[in-house]
Amino acid sequence: MNNSESFIGKVRSVTGSTLAIELDANIGSTLPIIDGILYRVGQIGSFIKIPFGYVDLFGVVIQAGSDAIPEKLIEQDGIELGSRWIKATLIGERIGKEFERGVVQFPIADDEVHLVTSKDLKLIYGGFDEERSIVVGQVSASEGLSARVDLDKLVNRHCAILGSTGSGKSNSVSVALEAIATKKGLNNSRILLIDPHGEYGRILKSHSQIFKVGADKSKDEKELYIPYWALTFQEFIKSFPGKLNEKQEEFIREKVLEKKIESSKKMSPVSKEEAITADSPIPFSVKQLWFELDDFERQTFQRRAQPETSTLDETDIGDAETLKSNKYTPAGNGGAAPFMNNSAQGILGFLNLMRNRLLDHRYKFLYKLDKLTPNLNGEIESDLDLLIKDWIGTEKPITILDLSSIPSEIISSISGSVLSIIYEFIYWGQDLDVGGRQTPILFVLEEAHNYLKSGENSISSRIVQKIAKEGRKYGAGLLLVTQRPSELDETVLSQCGSVIALRMTNSNDRSHIRSAVEDSLSDLVELLPSLRTGEGLIMGECVKLPMRTKFSKAKESKSTDPLASVQWKNGPLTDSNYQKVIIGWRNNEFS
């Protein structure tokens, strides 16, 4: 190949790092073929090269056609401009065999502009340390060139995968996770994937451990328990419906603290009493708490404010275990005995809802915890360390929390609670090998818009914001997946160092992506509606340059869309299958 083969035009003007380039008159009628590969000139998102002494400058095409002509030139009379222009923004330079982002020198008018050949692309996209990168597909512009991303940056600097429905997000997540799980030498990788549709269990089967509410043990699934007592007080109290005013909440907080201190004395080693707060992950019996609060509200006395004259009905005593209230003689009318408990907080309504929730079998994962359920004295058989080891310490690199059988209104609180417990764990373990600094963890959140709504103050959005802001320091990374970037909290999106943008047809969503990528590249976002399924633009810290990538296809994908033209040929449908569906539906499982 000689230089003239790749020549496409000349620089006409330079504004900052943006170049206006006039294409050569001969380009376009013939598409250049170099070393047997056909090149299309001026495609948005493609690269151009400007040889510049002993370095080459590289730019990416952001606009093509007459819009790319600089206004100053249009205003000058008598110049034949044509429409064969492109606008490119400078992104990096090659010195010797090294490609680096950013440029220190700028071209001037009349400098030659050349095509970027697959050899150049290898240089730009290659040069990755194989140990520290994973392959997720092929570079679209050059067949046979693997698309590599920097694993450290991907995990540590957070990443968002965005695209319309069916654009291939779940597939790209699977491909990336599979690449990590099968990478040689990574024996201790830790990934926690929150899977609202239960679609990953099959795809990542051999690399993952599934936790599920209503687990099917025959499929090696494990039951998901989230101990209420390990949540902070705020999250614990918010797990019940019903409102409390500040004073009432404070009252209950004191009670919880008392209970935690009481139980801590029975644990070994005993925690320092002065260090315990209502937020400490110390077991206490929520039933006992309910019973005592309830009793306090109901008490009446024969003589005003004298508890020893209690009217408790001894023949029908209450019971914490079964959540049965104590009974008292109702308070008299018009100031007559018996008298109400003056210190009562007026929270009987709340306690009633609390009782309902404790009995609600859908919330079993939170309050009925097998060996982690504290007895009425606050003692437990197993402890939190074993639970967390089970969650993130398994031999399988990926832990999947399959939330497909959980009512949608509580998905957000479950995922938030798990994230919160694990994040606290890796934070407190920061100086130990199980902490995040020594063994980082990647949290993958599918359908992130569901629990990260902008402006919402839920446990999940609070904890994800926290991880987005400070997770990097403690070894916690986020991989957020969503089809609705416009619903995602903007501060979280802006914390993502890398963005993988797949096909995106909605312009409102595109403008959100635009704000998340660096300014000089924001025009590339216009490319997104035209991407093929499974094709995406990888931008940001995990790649040296924005990389238009065709993702590989994950091995076994449940999300393969049904094909009406094929499947409508099957039939007739059997009657018994209708019944099977209803049985499965009632039992919360797929038949």
Ligand SMILES: Nc1ncnc2c1ncn2[C@@H]1O[C@H](COP(=O)(O)OP(=O)(O)OP(=O)(O)O)[C@@H](O)[C@H]1O
């Ligand atoms: N790289 C690819 N190569 C071939 N087929 C792909 C590729 N990526 C995705 N597909 C196919 O496209 C369809 C949609 O993919 P996928 O489920 O990953 O999309 P999605 O963006 O996660 O959609 P949703 O928003 O509905 O979850 C599937 O049938 C999948 O097999």
Ligand SMILES: [Mg+2]
């Ligand atoms: Mg999906």
